[in-house]
Amino acid sequence: MLLEELRKTVCAQNIALVDNGLVLWTSGNVSARDPETNYVVIKPSGVLFDQLTPEKMVVVDLYGKVVDGDLKPSVDTASHLYVYRHRDDVHGIVHTHSPYATSFAITGEPLHIYTTTSAAVFGGTIPISDFAIIGEEEIGQEIVEKIGNSEAILIRSHGIFTIGKTSEKALKTSVILEETAQSVHYAMLRTKVEPLPEDVVEQGYRVYNDTYGQKKTTI
Amino acid sequence: MLLEELRKTVCAQNIALVDNGLVLWTSGNVSARDPETNYVVIKPSGVLFDQLTPEKMVVVDLYGKVVDGDLKPSVDTASHLYVYRHRDDVHGIVHTHSPYATSFAITGEPLHIYTTTSAAVFGGTIPISDFAIIGEEEIGQEIVEKIGNSEAILIRSHGIFTIGKTSEKALKTSVILEETAQSVHYAMLRTKVEPLPEDVVEQGYRVYNDTYGQKKTTI
Amino acid sequence: MLLEELRKTVCAQNIALVDNGLVLWTSGNVSARDPETNYVVIKPSGVLFDQLTPEKMVVVDLYGKVVDGDLKPSVDTASHLYVYRHRDDVHGIVHTHSPYATSFAITGEPLHIYTTTSAAVFGGTIPISDFAIIGEEEIGQEIVEKIGNSEAILIRSHGIFTIGKTSEKALKTSVILEETAQSVHYAMLRTKVEPLPEDVVEQGYRVYNDTYGQKKTTI
Amino acid sequence: MLLEELRKTVCAQNIALVDNGLVLWTSGNVSARDPETNYVVIKPSGVLFDQLTPEKMVVVDLYGKVVDGDLKPSVDTASHLYVYRHRDDVHGIVHTHSPYATSFAITGEPLHIYTTTSAAVFGGTIPISDFAIIGEEEIGQEIVEKIGNSEAILIRSHGIFTIGKTSEKALKTSVILEETAQSVHYAMLRTKVEPLPEDVVEQGYRVYNDTYGQKKTTI
Numbered sequence: 001m002l003l004e005e006l007r008k009t010v011c012a013q014n015i016a017l018v019d020n021g022l023v024l025w026t027s028g029n030v031s032a033r034d035p036e037t038n039y040v041v042i043k044p045s046g047v048l049f050d051q052l053t054p055e056k057m058v059v060v061d062l063y064g065k066v067v068d069g070d071l072k073p074s075v076d077t078a079s080h081l082y083v084y085r086h087r088d089d090v091h092g093i094v095h096t097h098s099p100y101a102t103s104f105a106i107t108g109e110p111l112h113i114y115t116t117t118s119a120a121v122f123g124g125t126i127p128i129s130d131f132a133i134i135g136e137e138e139i140g141q142e143i144v145e146k147i148g149n150s151e152a153i154l155i156r157s158h159g160i161f162t163i164g165k166t167s168e169k170a171l172k173t174s175v176i177l178e179e180t181a182q183s184v185h186y187a188m189l190r191t192k193v194e195p196l197p198e199d200v201v202e203q204g205y206r207v208y209n210d211t212y213g214q215k216k217t218t219i
Numbered sequence: 220m221l222l223e224e225l226r227k228t229v230c231a232q233n234i235a236l237v238d239n240g241l242v243l244w245t246s247g248n249v250s251a252r253d254p255e256t257n258y259v260v261i262k263p264s265g266v267l268f269d270q271l272t273p274e275k276m277v278v279v280d281l282y283g284k285v286v287d288g289d290l291k292p293s294v295d296t297a298s299h300l301y302v303y304r305h306r307d308d309v310h311g312i313v314h315t316h317s318p319y320a321t322s323f324a325i326t327g328e329p330l331h332i333y334t335t336t337s338a339a340v341f342g343g344t345i346p347i348s349d350f351a352i353i354g355e356e357e358i359g360q361e362i363v364e365k366i367g368n369s370e371a372i373l374i375r376s377h378g379i380f381t382i383g384k385t386s387e388k389a390l391k392t393s394v395i396l397e398e399t400a401q402s403v404h405y406a407m408l409r410t411k412v413e414p415l416p417e418d419v420v421e422q423g424y425r426v427y428n429d430t431y432g433q434k435k436t437t438i
Numbered sequence: 439m440l441l442e443e444l445r446k447t448v449c450a451q452n453i454a455l456v457d458n459g460l461v462l463w464t465s466g467n468v469s470a471r472d473p474e475t476n477y478v479v480i481k482p483s484g485v486l487f488d489q490l491t492p493e494k495m496v497v498v499d500l501y502g503k504v505v506d507g508d509l510k511p512s513v514d515t516a517s518h519l520y521v522y523r524h525r526d527d528v529h530g531i532v533h534t535h536s537p538y539a540t541s542f543a544i545t546g547e548p549l550h551i552y553t554t555t556s557a558a559v560f561g562g563t564i565p566i567s568d569f570a571i572i573g574e575e576e577i578g579q580e581i582v583e584k585i586g587n588s589e590a591i592l593i594r595s596h597g598i599f600t601i602g603k604t605s606e607k608a609l610k611t612s613v614i615l616e617e618t619a620q621s622v623h624y625a626m627l628r629t630k631v632e633p634l635p636e637d638v639v640e641q642g643y644r645v646y647n648d649t650y651g652q653k654k655t656t657i
Numbered sequence: 658m659l660l661e662e663l664r665k666t667v668c669a670q671n672i673a674l675v676d677n678g679l680v681l682w683t684s685g686n687v688s689a690r691d692p693e694t695n696y697v698v699i700k701p702s703g704v705l706f707d708q709l710t711p712e713k714m715v716v717v718d719l720y721g722k723v724v725d726g727d728l729k730p731s732v733d734t735a736s737h738l739y740v741y742r743h744r745d746d747v748h749g750i751v752h753t754h755s756p757y758a759t760s761f762a763i764t765g766e767p768l769h770i771y772t773t774t775s776a777a778v779f780g781g782t783i784p785i786s787d788f789a790i791i792g793e794e795e796i797g798q799e800i801v802e803k804i805g806n807s808e809a810i811l812i813r814s815h816g817i818f819t820i821g822k823t824s825e826k827a828l829k830t831s832v833i834l835e836e837t838a839q840s841v842h843y844a845m846l847r848t849k850v851e852p853l854p855e856d857v858v859e860q861g862y863r864v865y866n867d868t869y870g871q872k873k874t875t876i
Contacts, residue, residue: 020243024677025832026870027774046870075869097774099836103843106771107850114325116353116377117246117316131857134773135864157853158773175244179318186322189846190407193326196376200350207354212294213245213265239462333544335572335596336465336535394463398537405541408627412545415595419569426573431513432464432484458681552763554791554815555684555754613682617756624760627846631764634814638788645792650732651683651703 003041003068006034007054010041013171017096018049020175025049028096028159029074032167033084035091038062040084044071075135082140083163092167094174097159100181104128105154111181112195118180119201120208121151121173128154152177222260222287225253226273229260232390236315237268239394244268247315247378248293251386252303254310257281259303263290294354301359302382311386313393316378319400323347324373330400331414337399338420339427340370340392347373371396441479441506444472445492448479451609455534456487458613463487466534466597467512470605471522473529476500478522482509513573520578521601530605532612535597538619542566543592549619550633556618557639558646559589559611566592590615660698660725663691664711667698670828674753675706677832682706685753685816686731689824690741692748695719697741701728732792739797740820749824751831754816757838761785762811768838769852775837776858777865778808778830785811809834 013030017023026049031042041057058069062085064078074080080093104111111126113119127150129142143161147153151173152162160177164170187193196204232249236242245268250261260276277288281304283297293299299312323330330345332338346369348361362380366372370392371381379396383389406412415423451468455461464487469480479495496507500523502515512518518531542549549564551557565588567580581599585591589611590600598615602608625631634642670687674680683706688699698714715726719742721734731737737750761768768783770776784807786799800818804810808830809819817834821827844850853861 024836025829027833027836044871045868072871075865097772097836097840099839100843102772102840103847106840106844107848109848114376115316115321120353133857133864134777134861135868157771172244176246179243179246179316182318183316183321183325185843185847186319186404187325190322190404191326191328204353207352208294211264211354214263214291333595334535334540339572391463395465398462398465398535401537402535402540402544405538405623406544409541409623410545410547419571423572426571427513430483430573433482433510552814553754553759558791610682614684617681617684617754620756621754621759621763624757624842625763628760628842629764629766638790642791645790646732649702649792652701652729 002034002036003039003059004054006032006041007057007059010043010057010167011052011054013094013167014043014052015049016171017094017174020178022096022098022174022178023049029076029080029094030167030171031074031077031080031093033091038084039067040077040081042073042077042080044069045074047071076139078135078137079140079143079161082137083143083161086140086144087163089165090163092164092170094162094164094167094170095159096174096178098174098178098181100185101154101160101178102158103185104181105156105158105160108156111154111177111184113201114184114187114193114195115180116196116204117176119196119204120212121176122180123205124150124198124201125195126150126152126154126177129156131156132158134158221255222253222258222278223273225251225260226276226278229262229276229386230271230273232313232386233262233271234268235390236313236393239397241315241317241393241397242268248295248299248313249386249390250293250296250299250312252310257303258286259296259300261296261299262293263288264293266290295358297354297356298359298362298380301356302362302380305359305363306382308384309382311383311389313381313386313389314378315393315397317393317397317400319404320373320379320397321377322404323400324375324377324379327375330373330396330403332420333403333406333412333414334399335415335423336395338415338423339431340395341399342424343369343417343420344414345369345371345373345396348375350375351377353377440472440474441477441497442492444470444479445495445497448481448495448605449490449492451532451605452481452490453487454609455532455612458616460534460536460612460616461487467514467518467532468605468609469512469515469518469531471529476522477505478515478519480511480515480518482507483512485509514577516573516575517578517581517599520575521581521599524578524582525601527603528601530602530608532600532605532608533597534612534616536612536616536619538623539592539598539616540596541623542619543594543596543598546594549592549615549622551639552622552625552631552633553618554634554642555614557634557642558650559614560618561643562588562636562639563633564588564590564592564615567594569594570596572596659691659693660696660716661711663689663698664714664716667700667714667824668709668711670751670824671700671709672706673828674751674831677835679753679755679831679835680706686733686737686751687824687828688731688734688737688750690748695741696724697734697738699730699734699737701726702731704728733796735792735794736797736800736818739794740800740818743797743801744820746822747820749821749827751819751824751827752816753831753835755831755835755838757842758811758817758835759815760842761838762813762815762817765813768811768834768841770858771841771844771850771852772837773853773861774833776853776861777869778833779837780862781807781855781858782852783807783809783811783834786813788813789815791815
């Protein structure tokens with residue numbers, strides 16, 4: 001029952017990646033972990049976003065065994081699962097190659113905080129992983145090792161991952177990450193910019209997480 | 220009755236922020252002040268733009284008391300209200316993080332006038348505020364102190380606010396501001412550009428406000 | 439009868455400006471001249487593109503007298519009419535502030551030919567006008583004086599105009615102009631680029647105009 | 658029968674060029690070769706993408722004779738056919754002027770591999786052709802001569818071509834090519850970047866082609 005709901009949610013959130021300009025064709029994926037069963041719902045591999053349906057979502061256990069679904073899960077599944085196994089607090093993961101954020105993953109620059117919005121959402125510099133090969137759990141290992149308290153990480157020469165208490169939270173973080181990277185990129189092209197001071201970032205993060213939205217969140 | 224109309228208008232204008240490429244996810248907001256009651260209609264906090272309905276708009280008085288509506292108003296409400304209390308001529312306010320204009324807010328450059336369109340709409344350099352924390356009325360104070368005769372202001376390390384005789388006017392100003400920032404950004408990357416002379420800007424502003432549109436406006 | 443058709447065409451082409459990413463809000467306009475009556479159909483002033491209907495189009499004679507329509511014609515009407523009066527071969531005119539092309543209008547760089555597509559469509563460097571004030575026919579004078587054999591011109595510190603045997607042709611030219619300006623802008627940011635040699639441009643123009651599309655054109 | 662299906666497929670894939678932001682107006686085209694008859698289905702010349710229907714697709718033999726269809730085929734047909742005649746493995750070809758990739762075609766830079774995604778899809782540097790005139794088969798000759806093992810090539814001062822075992826594969830390649838060029842362009846503007854080492858690229862290509870999607874592919 002709950003899994004049926006989660007299939008719908010994850011399907012809609014994968015499609016939202018397109019609507020928010022973060023993905024093209026079949027690249028990128030959203031997954032969510034069901035808090036009760038620990039099963040993970042994830043996008044099938046290589047299926048076009050406009051052909052996704054809740055039924056096509058794949059349900060796997062934490063070790064990659066397909067529990068339900070006719071299709072093969074995303075090629076990034078092992079990395080998602082590695083993160084879920086090592087981070088009990090994470091129930092949603094998003095992966096994209098959104099172009100502005102990915103350009104920082106290409107240059108190897110961590111993305112510092114230049115705006116009140118990114119202070120509020122990220123609370124500190126977005127870290128960058130070392131290079132990791134695709135297809136197995138190496139990316140998951142890099143995420144767990146390097147992400148720290150952040151909810152976003154740049155994957156060296158690849159793209160971005162965001163994690164969250166829910167997949168909706170991780171999706172929001174991935175949208176704001178690209179928006180932030182875009183503005184900061186433009187600013188950097190015109191002049192040398194200085195990140196916001198650390199105490200300003202921390203205060204912005206605290207205020208925002210105490211006041212924003214319709215219910216208090218304590219992330 | 221009028222408030223019902225204003226809810227519909229403000230809801231549609233919040234959605235128009237998305238259609239004009241100025242906002243993503245839940246960031247950004249439009250408010251309008253009812254000239255009769257002085258009540259302000261504003262976007263609820265943290266609600267996705269595609270889930271907005273007129274009923275979800277929040278009605279507050281000039282001091283932030285919720286007069287009507289089940290949701291919590293935008294986290295920027297105190298700043299909107301500060302502006303309304305100090306500027307009787309303002310009946311609409313728009314706030315976005317539109318990426319090109321925000322890049323000027325990041326670098327701290329005021330946005331000078333390089334085109335006849337921005338001369339016509341802005342009438343002079345778009346000022347930039349000092350840094351202000353989010354969540355209370357500090358941003359509103361910066362706006363009132365620094366915006367002068369302008370209908371747009373860059374908020375340092377944050378985004379933009381536009382004000383207007385109506386919320387439609389403020390919305391238009393926010394669209395033209397981003398369009399202007401975009402072209403000027405491209406031009407600046409290729410070569411050093413000089414703003415238009417002040418007298419040319421003033422003449423362009425005067426001509427436009429005497430002739431454009433279906434009714435004479437005297438803003 | 440024909441005028442009714444022309445209203446529909448001009449309305450659809452104004453809306454196509456939005457669909458092709460060339461305009462926002464109310465800026466920009468398409469007009470067409472009826473070959474029989476010499477009447478000109480043009481967008482009304484300050485009306486949002488998504489509210490345009492064939493009935494809202496304004497019909498004027500070559501000297502600006504409104505022949506049919508309840509609304510005031512575009513603020514650029516006098517300039518359109520100046521061009522029609524001085525160029526018998528022109529039956530369609532498009533004006534936009536499309537951002538990449540406008541950035542060349544801001545810097546004052548004529549847009550040279552770097553690709554086979556722009557060779558085919560433009561046949562030579564796209565000229566740039568001197569600065570002209572808005573609201574009267576000064577822009578039209580600049581166009582007639584500076585456009586030469588070109589079907590496109592950059593208007594200094596303003597935007598672009600394209601002219602054509604038909605308004606559809608002028609619309610196409612405005613789309614290709616922005617696409618060209620975009621690619622050339624990116625190339626210029628990375629390295630110094632050299633325009634195509636003049637003979638290559640001329641040959642590309644000739645071949646294309648002899649072979650492209652479903653009917654031979656002899657423009 | 659099969660040709661009817663292929664008309665529908667090729668029509669939908671031409672329209673997908675628009676949906677993926679690769680083309681505007683009438684520029685760009687997709688073709689596919691029917692494995693049984695060797696007939697090629699291609700976009701008609703100069704028809705707007707939103708007016709394409711399966712019936713408007715043109716069927717030609719490998720030497721350009723129209724086998725079925727009322728319209729004239731794309732001006733690029735001779736180049737498509739040259740490739741099909743010289744590459745038995747190719748059953749789909751896509752041509753666009755997508756702006757970021759085209760900017761590399763303008764500067765004459767081959768596009769090196771900076772990300773795991775482009776390693777996986779391209780397997781090595783995307784080559785660039787010499788300049789070729791449009792309208793005959795010269796572009797096809799350049800493709801066959803310069804593309805080597807790649808499935809994508811930059812056409813000097815023009816745009817891009819991708820080839821594939823199917824037209825869907827070529828379409829995917831054209832989408833990823835533009836996405837890659839976009840991120841790499843941004844990265845290059847901020848700092849000097851180094852391509853991935855060749856062995857990393859090769860390994861990424863191998864892993865991806867062994868594991869991605871719903872069926873093993875052995876391209």
